Amino acid sequence: MSEKPASRNNGSNTYDVAVLGGGSFGTAMAKVLGENGHAVHFWMRDEGQAEEIRSTRINHRYMPGVTLEGDIRPTTDLAEAVGKAEIVLVAIPSKAFRAVIREHSTEFFDGQIVVSLTKGIEEHGFKLMSEILIEELPRCRSGVLSGPNLAAEIVNRELTATVIAAKDPEVRRTVQELLGCEYFRVYANVDVYGVELAGALKNIYAIVAGLASALNMGENARAMLITRGLAEMSRFAVSLGANPMTFMGLAGVGDLIATCTSSKSRNFRVGYAIGKGKKLDEAVQELGQVAEGIYTLKLVREKSEAIGIYMPLVRGLYEILYEGASINAVISSLMMAVQNSDVEFILPRTIAQ
Numbered sequence: 001m002s003e004k005p006a007s008r009n010n011g012s013n014t015y016d017v018a019v020l021g022g023g024s025f026g027t028a029m030a031k032v033l034g035e036n037g038h039a040v041h042f043w044m045r046d047e048g049q050a051e052e053i054r055s056t057r058i059n060h061r062y063m064p065g066v067t068l069e070g071d072i073r074p075t076t077d078l079a080e081a082v083g084k085a086e087i088v089l090v091a092i093p094s095k096a097f098r099a100v101i102r103e104h105s106t107e108f109f110d111g112q113i114v115v116s117l118t119k120g121i122e123e124h125g126f127k128l129m130s131e132i133l134i135e136e137l138p139r140c141r142s143g144v145l146s147g148p149n150l151a152a153e154i155v156n157r158e159l160t161a162t163v164i165a166a167k168d169p170e171v172r173r174t175v176q177e178l179l180g181c182e183y184f185r186v187y188a189n190v191d192v193y194g195v196e197l198a199g200a201l202k203n204i205y206a207i208v209a210g211l212a213s214a215l216n217m218g219e220n221a222r223a224m225l226i227t228r229g230l231a232e233m234s235r236f237a238v239s240l241g242a243n244p245m246t247f248m249g250l251a252g253v254g255d256l257i258a259t260c261t262s263s264k265s266r267n268f269r270v271g272y273a274i275g276k277g278k279k280l281d282e283a284v285q286e287l288g289q290v291a292e293g294i295y296t297l298k299l300v301r302e303k304s305e306a307i308g309i310y311m312p313l314v315r316g317l318y319e320i321l322y323e324g325a326s327i328n329a330v331i332s333s334l335m336m337a338v339q340n341s342d343v344e345f346i347l348p349r350t351i352a353q
Protein backbone atom coordinates (compact mmCIF):
# COMPACT_ATOMS: atom_id res chain seq x y z
CA MET A 1 0.00 0.00 0.00
CA SER A 2 1.20 3.52 -0.79
CA GLU A 3 1.72 6.53 1.42
CA LYS A 4 -1.34 8.77 1.05
CA PRO A 5 -2.57 12.25 1.96
CA ALA A 6 -5.11 12.62 4.77
CA SER A 7 -8.52 11.27 3.80
CA ARG A 8 -11.50 13.58 3.43
CA ASN A 9 -13.97 10.77 2.79
CA ASN A 10 -16.64 9.32 5.08
CA GLY A 11 -14.72 6.18 5.99
CA SER A 12 -11.37 5.59 7.56
CA ASN A 13 -9.76 3.30 4.95
CA THR A 14 -7.80 4.42 1.94
CA TYR A 15 -7.11 2.18 -1.03
CA ASP A 16 -5.00 1.73 -4.13
CA VAL A 17 -7.52 2.26 -6.93
CA ALA A 18 -7.07 1.94 -10.69
CA VAL A 19 -9.22 4.12 -12.93
CA LEU A 20 -9.20 2.85 -16.51
CA GLY A 21 -10.04 5.52 -19.09
CA GLY A 22 -8.71 9.08 -19.27
CA GLY A 23 -11.90 10.69 -20.60
CA SER A 24 -14.43 12.94 -18.87
CA PHE A 25 -15.85 10.43 -16.42
CA GLY A 26 -12.58 8.67 -15.62
CA THR A 27 -11.16 12.10 -14.79
CA ALA A 28 -14.16 13.02 -12.62
CA MET A 29 -13.87 9.79 -10.62
CA ALA A 30 -10.06 10.08 -10.34
CA LYS A 31 -10.63 13.55 -8.88
CA VAL A 32 -13.10 12.33 -6.25
CA LEU A 33 -10.77 9.47 -5.33
CA GLY A 34 -7.71 11.72 -5.10
CA GLU A 35 -9.57 14.16 -2.86
CA ASN A 36 -10.74 11.25 -0.70
CA GLY A 37 -7.11 10.32 -0.01
CA HIS A 38 -6.78 7.21 -2.16
CA ALA A 39 -3.81 6.38 -4.39
CA VAL A 40 -5.15 6.62 -7.95
CA HIS A 41 -3.46 4.63 -10.72
CA PHE A 42 -5.02 6.54 -13.59
CA TRP A 43 -4.66 4.56 -16.83
CA MET A 44 -5.03 6.01 -20.31
CA ARG A 45 -3.67 4.86 -23.65
CA ASP A 46 -1.99 8.10 -24.73
CA GLU A 47 1.45 8.76 -23.20
CA GLY A 48 1.32 12.45 -24.21
CA GLN A 49 -1.89 12.86 -22.22
CA ALA A 50 -0.48 10.96 -19.23
CA GLU A 51 2.65 13.12 -19.21
CA GLU A 52 0.58 16.29 -19.45
CA ILE A 53 -1.54 15.27 -16.44
CA ARG A 54 1.62 14.26 -14.55
CA SER A 55 3.22 17.65 -15.10
CA THR A 56 0.20 20.01 -14.97
CA ARG A 57 -2.35 17.92 -12.98
CA ILE A 58 -4.91 18.92 -15.63
CA ASN A 59 -6.55 16.73 -18.30
CA HIS A 60 -6.64 19.50 -20.89
CA ARG A 61 -8.50 17.58 -23.59
CA TYR A 62 -11.40 16.28 -21.50
CA MET A 63 -11.53 18.55 -18.41
CA PRO A 64 -9.76 21.83 -19.15
CA GLY A 65 -9.35 24.09 -16.13
CA VAL A 66 -9.88 21.30 -13.58
CA THR A 67 -6.94 20.54 -11.29
CA LEU A 68 -6.59 17.03 -9.93
CA GLU A 69 -5.60 17.02 -6.29
CA GLY A 70 -4.11 14.22 -4.21
CA ASP A 71 -2.14 11.15 -5.13
CA ILE A 72 -2.95 10.82 -8.84
CA ARG A 73 -0.55 8.66 -10.86
CA PRO A 74 -1.24 8.83 -14.61
CA THR A 75 0.13 5.82 -16.47
CA THR A 76 -0.12 4.06 -19.82
CA ASP A 77 0.94 0.76 -18.26
CA LEU A 78 -2.30 -1.16 -17.78
CA ALA A 79 -0.58 -4.08 -16.07
CA GLU A 80 1.01 -1.77 -13.52
CA ALA A 81 -2.24 0.12 -12.83
CA VAL A 82 -4.32 -3.02 -12.37
CA GLY A 83 -1.59 -5.02 -10.64
CA LYS A 84 -1.22 -2.41 -7.90
CA ALA A 85 -4.96 -1.89 -7.37
CA GLU A 86 -7.33 -3.34 -4.80
CA ILE A 87 -10.28 -1.80 -6.65
CA VAL A 88 -10.58 -1.09 -10.38
CA LEU A 89 -13.07 1.41 -11.86
CA VAL A 90 -13.60 1.04 -15.61
CA ALA A 91 -14.63 4.17 -17.56
CA ILE A 92 -14.01 2.91 -21.09
CA PRO A 93 -16.71 3.35 -23.78
CA SER A 94 -18.69 0.15 -24.39
CA LYS A 95 -17.16 -0.43 -27.84
CA ALA A 96 -13.67 -0.90 -26.32
CA PHE A 97 -14.60 -2.17 -22.83
CA ARG A 98 -14.03 -5.90 -23.38
CA ALA A 99 -10.80 -5.41 -25.34
CA VAL A 100 -9.24 -3.28 -22.59
CA ILE A 101 -10.27 -5.68 -19.81
CA ARG A 102 -9.14 -8.71 -21.78
CA GLU A 103 -5.69 -7.30 -22.49
CA HIS A 104 -4.43 -8.21 -19.03
CA SER A 105 -7.21 -10.26 -17.54
CA THR A 106 -5.38 -13.47 -16.81
CA GLU A 107 -2.19 -12.05 -15.36
CA PHE A 108 -3.19 -8.99 -13.37
CA PHE A 109 -6.88 -9.10 -12.55
CA ASP A 110 -6.91 -11.39 -9.56
CA GLY A 111 -9.44 -10.94 -6.80
CA GLN A 112 -9.87 -7.16 -7.09
CA ILE A 113 -13.24 -5.46 -6.90
CA VAL A 114 -13.97 -4.29 -10.45
CA VAL A 115 -16.72 -1.73 -11.08
CA SER A 116 -18.07 -0.63 -14.46
CA LEU A 117 -18.85 3.07 -14.89
CA THR A 118 -19.82 2.56 -18.52
CA LYS A 119 -23.36 3.24 -19.76
CA GLY A 120 -23.59 1.17 -22.90
CA ILE A 121 -24.26 -2.25 -24.40
CA GLU A 122 -21.89 -4.52 -26.32
CA GLU A 123 -22.88 -4.91 -29.93
CA HIS A 124 -22.55 -8.66 -30.29
CA GLY A 125 -24.95 -10.58 -28.08
CA PHE A 126 -26.51 -7.56 -26.33
CA LYS A 127 -24.14 -7.94 -23.36
CA LEU A 128 -24.01 -5.44 -20.52
CA MET A 129 -20.66 -4.51 -18.99
CA SER A 130 -21.36 -6.49 -15.80
CA GLU A 131 -21.81 -9.59 -17.96
CA ILE A 132 -18.50 -8.91 -19.69
CA LEU A 133 -16.81 -8.55 -16.29
CA ILE A 134 -18.19 -11.91 -15.15
CA GLU A 135 -17.12 -13.60 -18.39
CA GLU A 136 -13.65 -12.08 -18.57
CA LEU A 137 -12.75 -11.82 -14.89
CA PRO A 138 -14.24 -14.81 -13.08
CA ARG A 139 -11.86 -14.37 -10.13
CA CYS A 140 -12.93 -10.76 -9.47
CA ARG A 141 -15.96 -9.40 -7.61
CA SER A 142 -17.90 -6.94 -9.75
CA GLY A 143 -20.42 -4.12 -9.60
CA VAL A 144 -21.74 -1.22 -11.64
CA LEU A 145 -21.99 2.47 -10.81
CA SER A 146 -24.72 4.53 -12.44
CA GLY A 147 -26.89 7.55 -11.72
CA PRO A 148 -27.36 11.24 -12.56
CA ASN A 149 -23.63 11.91 -12.73
CA LEU A 150 -22.71 14.59 -15.23
CA ALA A 151 -18.91 14.66 -15.08
CA ALA A 152 -18.80 18.40 -15.70
CA GLU A 153 -20.68 18.99 -12.43
CA ILE A 154 -18.82 16.44 -10.30
CA VAL A 155 -15.44 18.03 -11.08
CA ASN A 156 -16.83 21.31 -9.71
CA ARG A 157 -17.87 19.48 -6.53
CA GLU A 158 -21.54 20.12 -7.25
CA LEU A 159 -23.78 17.96 -5.04
CA THR A 160 -24.31 14.57 -6.66
CA ALA A 161 -25.69 11.13 -5.83
CA THR A 162 -25.00 7.84 -7.53
CA VAL A 163 -25.84 4.12 -7.18
CA ILE A 164 -23.53 1.17 -6.68
CA ALA A 165 -25.24 -2.03 -7.76
CA ALA A 166 -23.68 -5.34 -6.78
CA LYS A 167 -24.86 -8.70 -5.51
CA ASP A 168 -22.00 -8.83 -2.99
CA PRO A 169 -22.65 -6.57 0.05
CA GLU A 170 -18.90 -6.15 0.58
CA VAL A 171 -18.58 -4.63 -2.90
CA ARG A 172 -21.44 -2.21 -2.17
CA ARG A 173 -19.99 -1.20 1.18
CA THR A 174 -16.46 -0.75 -0.15
CA VAL A 175 -17.56 1.47 -3.05
CA GLN A 176 -19.72 3.59 -0.73
CA GLU A 177 -16.71 4.09 1.52
CA LEU A 178 -14.36 4.67 -1.40
CA LEU A 179 -16.27 7.42 -3.17
CA GLY A 180 -18.62 8.95 -0.61
CA CYS A 181 -17.72 12.47 0.51
CA GLU A 182 -19.32 15.81 1.28
CA TYR A 183 -20.47 16.35 -2.31
CA PHE A 184 -20.84 12.76 -3.56
CA ARG A 185 -23.35 10.32 -2.04
CA VAL A 186 -23.41 6.65 -2.98
CA TYR A 187 -26.66 4.70 -2.62
CA ALA A 188 -26.85 0.90 -2.94
CA ASN A 189 -28.94 -1.48 -5.05
CA VAL A 190 -28.78 -5.23 -5.74
CA ASP A 191 -30.52 -5.06 -9.12
CA VAL A 192 -27.32 -4.93 -11.19
CA TYR A 193 -29.04 -5.55 -14.50
CA GLY A 194 -31.74 -2.93 -13.89
CA VAL A 195 -29.32 -0.22 -12.76
CA GLU A 196 -27.04 -0.87 -15.69
CA LEU A 197 -29.80 -1.05 -18.30
CA ALA A 198 -31.32 2.17 -16.96
CA GLY A 199 -27.99 3.98 -17.45
CA ALA A 200 -27.62 2.73 -21.00
CA LEU A 201 -31.25 3.26 -22.07
CA LYS A 202 -31.65 6.81 -20.80
CA ASN A 203 -29.04 7.98 -23.34
CA ILE A 204 -31.58 7.29 -26.10
CA TYR A 205 -34.16 9.58 -24.49
CA ALA A 206 -31.52 12.26 -23.87
CA ILE A 207 -31.02 12.38 -27.65
CA VAL A 208 -34.80 12.69 -28.12
CA ALA A 209 -34.93 15.48 -25.52
CA GLY A 210 -32.07 17.35 -27.22
CA LEU A 211 -33.93 17.13 -30.47
CA ALA A 212 -37.12 18.46 -28.87
CA SER A 213 -35.19 21.32 -27.32
CA ALA A 214 -33.74 22.30 -30.72
CA LEU A 215 -37.29 22.44 -32.05
CA ASN A 216 -38.27 24.81 -29.19
CA MET A 217 -40.86 22.43 -27.79
CA GLY A 218 -42.37 23.50 -24.48
CA GLU A 219 -42.23 22.12 -20.97
CA ASN A 220 -45.35 20.00 -21.47
CA ALA A 221 -43.63 18.23 -24.35
CA ARG A 222 -40.46 17.73 -22.30
CA ALA A 223 -42.43 16.22 -19.41
CA MET A 224 -44.28 13.96 -21.84
CA LEU A 225 -41.03 12.75 -23.41
CA ILE A 226 -39.31 12.06 -20.09
CA THR A 227 -42.32 10.24 -18.65
CA ARG A 228 -43.10 8.21 -21.77
CA GLY A 229 -39.38 7.48 -22.07
CA LEU A 230 -39.45 6.12 -18.54
CA ALA A 231 -42.49 3.96 -19.36
CA GLU A 232 -40.79 2.64 -22.47
CA MET A 233 -37.39 1.92 -20.92
CA SER A 234 -38.87 0.21 -17.87
CA ARG A 235 -41.21 -1.89 -20.07
CA PHE A 236 -38.18 -3.09 -22.02
CA ALA A 237 -35.91 -3.67 -19.01
CA VAL A 238 -38.57 -5.50 -16.99
CA SER A 239 -39.16 -7.84 -19.94
CA LEU A 240 -35.45 -8.71 -19.70
CA GLY A 241 -35.59 -9.38 -15.96
CA ALA A 242 -34.89 -5.98 -14.32
CA ASN A 243 -36.80 -4.90 -11.21
CA PRO A 244 -39.33 -2.17 -12.16
CA MET A 245 -38.71 -0.37 -8.84
CA THR A 246 -35.12 0.38 -9.91
CA PHE A 247 -36.59 2.82 -12.42
CA MET A 248 -38.06 4.87 -9.55
CA GLY A 249 -34.56 5.47 -8.20
CA LEU A 250 -31.52 7.58 -9.02
CA ALA A 251 -30.24 5.26 -11.74
CA GLY A 252 -33.66 5.32 -13.44
CA VAL A 253 -35.74 8.45 -13.26
CA GLY A 254 -32.86 10.39 -11.65
CA ASP A 255 -30.45 9.92 -14.53
CA LEU A 256 -33.24 10.36 -17.07
CA ILE A 257 -34.07 13.80 -15.66
CA ALA A 258 -30.42 14.91 -15.51
CA THR A 259 -29.59 13.96 -19.08
CA CYS A 260 -32.92 14.93 -20.67
CA THR A 261 -32.77 18.44 -19.22
CA SER A 262 -29.11 19.36 -19.59
CA SER A 263 -26.93 20.46 -22.46
CA LYS A 264 -24.00 19.14 -20.37
CA SER A 265 -25.12 15.68 -21.58
CA ARG A 266 -23.30 14.70 -24.77
CA ASN A 267 -26.28 12.61 -25.88
CA PHE A 268 -28.57 15.61 -25.42
CA ARG A 269 -26.12 17.70 -27.48
CA VAL A 270 -26.10 15.19 -30.33
CA GLY A 271 -29.91 15.30 -30.41
CA TYR A 272 -29.86 19.09 -30.32
CA ALA A 273 -27.45 19.27 -33.26
CA ILE A 274 -29.62 16.90 -35.29
CA GLY A 275 -32.70 18.95 -34.44
CA LYS A 276 -30.84 21.97 -35.83
CA GLY A 277 -30.31 20.17 -39.13
CA LYS A 278 -26.89 18.53 -38.68
CA LYS A 279 -26.22 15.03 -40.02
CA LEU A 280 -25.49 12.37 -37.39
CA ASP A 281 -21.84 12.00 -38.46
CA GLU A 282 -21.28 15.76 -38.28
CA ALA A 283 -22.91 15.97 -34.84
CA VAL A 284 -20.74 13.16 -33.47
CA GLN A 285 -17.56 14.54 -34.97
CA GLU A 286 -18.17 17.99 -33.50
CA LEU A 287 -18.83 16.48 -30.08
CA GLY A 288 -15.39 14.81 -29.96
CA GLN A 289 -16.48 12.62 -27.05
CA VAL A 290 -18.54 9.47 -26.73
CA ALA A 291 -22.35 9.58 -27.04
CA GLU A 292 -23.25 5.99 -26.23
CA GLY A 293 -26.93 6.52 -27.09
CA ILE A 294 -26.38 6.44 -30.84
CA TYR A 295 -25.07 2.85 -30.62
CA THR A 296 -27.50 1.78 -27.89
CA LEU A 297 -30.39 2.99 -30.05
CA LYS A 298 -29.53 0.54 -32.84
CA LEU A 299 -29.14 -2.39 -30.46
CA VAL A 300 -32.31 -1.67 -28.48
CA ARG A 301 -34.39 -1.17 -31.59
CA GLU A 302 -33.22 -4.53 -32.92
CA LYS A 303 -33.71 -6.30 -29.58
CA SER A 304 -37.14 -4.76 -28.89
CA GLU A 305 -38.37 -5.87 -32.30
CA ALA A 306 -36.95 -9.35 -31.79
CA ILE A 307 -38.71 -9.79 -28.43
CA GLY A 308 -41.85 -7.84 -29.33
CA ILE A 309 -41.62 -4.89 -26.92
CA TYR A 310 -43.43 -1.72 -27.97
CA MET A 311 -40.95 1.20 -28.00
CA PRO A 312 -42.34 3.98 -30.19
CA LEU A 313 -39.75 6.59 -29.19
CA VAL A 314 -36.91 4.20 -29.99
CA ARG A 315 -38.51 3.35 -33.30
CA GLY A 316 -39.13 7.02 -34.17
CA LEU A 317 -35.61 8.14 -33.25
CA TYR A 318 -34.11 5.27 -35.21
CA GLU A 319 -36.09 6.32 -38.30
CA ILE A 320 -34.79 9.90 -37.95
CA LEU A 321 -31.14 9.02 -37.25
CA TYR A 322 -30.64 6.01 -39.49
CA GLU A 323 -33.39 5.99 -42.12
CA GLY A 324 -33.60 9.66 -43.05
CA ALA A 325 -37.23 10.09 -41.89
CA SER A 326 -38.43 13.65 -41.47
CA ILE A 327 -38.63 14.78 -37.84
CA ASN A 328 -42.10 16.27 -38.35
CA ALA A 329 -43.47 13.09 -39.91
CA VAL A 330 -42.19 11.02 -36.97
CA ILE A 331 -43.63 13.45 -34.40
CA SER A 332 -46.97 13.41 -36.16
CA SER A 333 -47.12 9.63 -36.26
CA LEU A 334 -46.18 9.39 -32.56
CA MET A 335 -48.88 11.91 -31.61
CA MET A 336 -51.55 10.16 -33.67
CA ALA A 337 -50.75 6.62 -32.46
CA VAL A 338 -53.32 4.77 -30.36
CA GLN A 339 -53.98 6.65 -27.07
CA ASN A 340 -52.91 4.25 -24.39
CA SER A 341 -52.72 3.68 -20.63
CA ASP A 342 -50.58 5.95 -18.46
CA VAL A 343 -49.07 3.53 -15.93
CA GLU A 344 -49.04 0.00 -17.27
CA PHE A 345 -48.60 -1.53 -13.82
CA ILE A 346 -52.06 -0.09 -12.98
CA LEU A 347 -53.93 -0.30 -16.30
CA PRO A 348 -52.50 -2.71 -18.88
CA ARG A 349 -51.54 -1.25 -22.23
CA THR A 350 -53.83 -1.63 -25.25
CA ILE A 351 -51.99 -4.00 -27.56
CA ALA A 352 -52.61 -2.24 -30.90
CA GLN A 353 -49.35 -0.74 -32.17
Ligand SMILES: NC(=O)C1=CN([C@@H]2O[C@H](COP(=O)(O)OP(=O)(O)OC[C@H]3O[C@@H](n4cnc5c(N)ncnc54)[C@H](OP(=O)(O)O)[C@@H]3O)[C@@H](O)[C@H]2O)C=CC1
Pocket residue numbers: 021022023024025026027044045046062091092093094096100117118119120149150151152288289290292
Ligand atom coordinates in the same frame (compact mmCIF):
# COMPACT_ATOMS: atom_id res chain seq x y z
N1 LIG B 1 -19.06 11.91 -18.92
C1 LIG B 1 -20.06 11.66 -18.09
O1 LIG B 1 -20.72 12.57 -17.56
C2 LIG B 1 -20.41 10.24 -17.76
C3 LIG B 1 -19.99 9.19 -18.55
N2 LIG B 1 -20.35 7.91 -18.21
C4 LIG B 1 -19.98 6.78 -19.06
O2 LIG B 1 -18.58 6.56 -18.95
C5 LIG B 1 -18.11 5.96 -20.16
C6 LIG B 1 -16.90 6.74 -20.62
O3 LIG B 1 -17.36 8.03 -20.91
P1 LIG B 1 -16.49 9.34 -20.86
O4 LIG B 1 -15.29 9.22 -20.01
O5 LIG B 1 -17.42 10.43 -20.56
O6 LIG B 1 -16.06 9.39 -22.42
P2 LIG B 1 -15.07 10.38 -23.14
O7 LIG B 1 -15.49 10.41 -24.56
O8 LIG B 1 -14.98 11.63 -22.38
O9 LIG B 1 -13.67 9.62 -23.02
C7 LIG B 1 -13.49 8.33 -23.53
C8 LIG B 1 -12.20 7.76 -22.97
O10 LIG B 1 -12.09 6.40 -23.36
C9 LIG B 1 -10.83 6.23 -24.00
N3 LIG B 1 -10.89 5.18 -24.99
C10 LIG B 1 -11.70 5.08 -26.07
N4 LIG B 1 -11.43 3.96 -26.75
C11 LIG B 1 -10.39 3.35 -26.10
C12 LIG B 1 -9.64 2.16 -26.32
N5 LIG B 1 -9.87 1.38 -27.36
N6 LIG B 1 -8.65 1.86 -25.44
C13 LIG B 1 -8.40 2.66 -24.42
N7 LIG B 1 -9.06 3.80 -24.15
C14 LIG B 1 -10.05 4.13 -24.98
C15 LIG B 1 -10.54 7.57 -24.64
O11 LIG B 1 -9.17 7.64 -24.93
P3 LIG B 1 -8.57 8.61 -26.08
O12 LIG B 1 -8.73 10.01 -25.55
O13 LIG B 1 -7.16 8.18 -26.18
O14 LIG B 1 -9.39 8.37 -27.31
C16 LIG B 1 -10.96 8.49 -23.52
O15 LIG B 1 -10.00 8.53 -22.50
C17 LIG B 1 -19.28 6.00 -21.16
O16 LIG B 1 -19.88 4.74 -21.23
C18 LIG B 1 -20.24 7.00 -20.53
O17 LIG B 1 -21.59 6.72 -20.86
C19 LIG B 1 -21.06 7.64 -17.09
C20 LIG B 1 -21.47 8.66 -16.26
C21 LIG B 1 -21.21 10.04 -16.56
Ligand SMILES: O=C(CO)COP(=O)(O)O
Pocket residue numbers: 119147148149150151203206255258259264265266267268290291292
Ligand atom coordinates in the same frame (compact mmCIF):
# COMPACT_ATOMS: atom_id res chain seq x y z
O1 LIG C 1 -24.57 9.58 -18.06
C1 LIG C 1 -24.35 10.75 -17.91
C2 LIG C 1 -24.81 11.52 -16.75
O2 LIG C 1 -25.44 10.72 -15.81
C3 LIG C 1 -23.60 11.48 -18.96
O3 LIG C 1 -24.40 11.59 -20.06
P1 LIG C 1 -23.75 11.87 -21.47
O4 LIG C 1 -22.92 10.66 -21.82
O5 LIG C 1 -24.92 12.10 -22.37
O6 LIG C 1 -22.90 13.10 -21.31
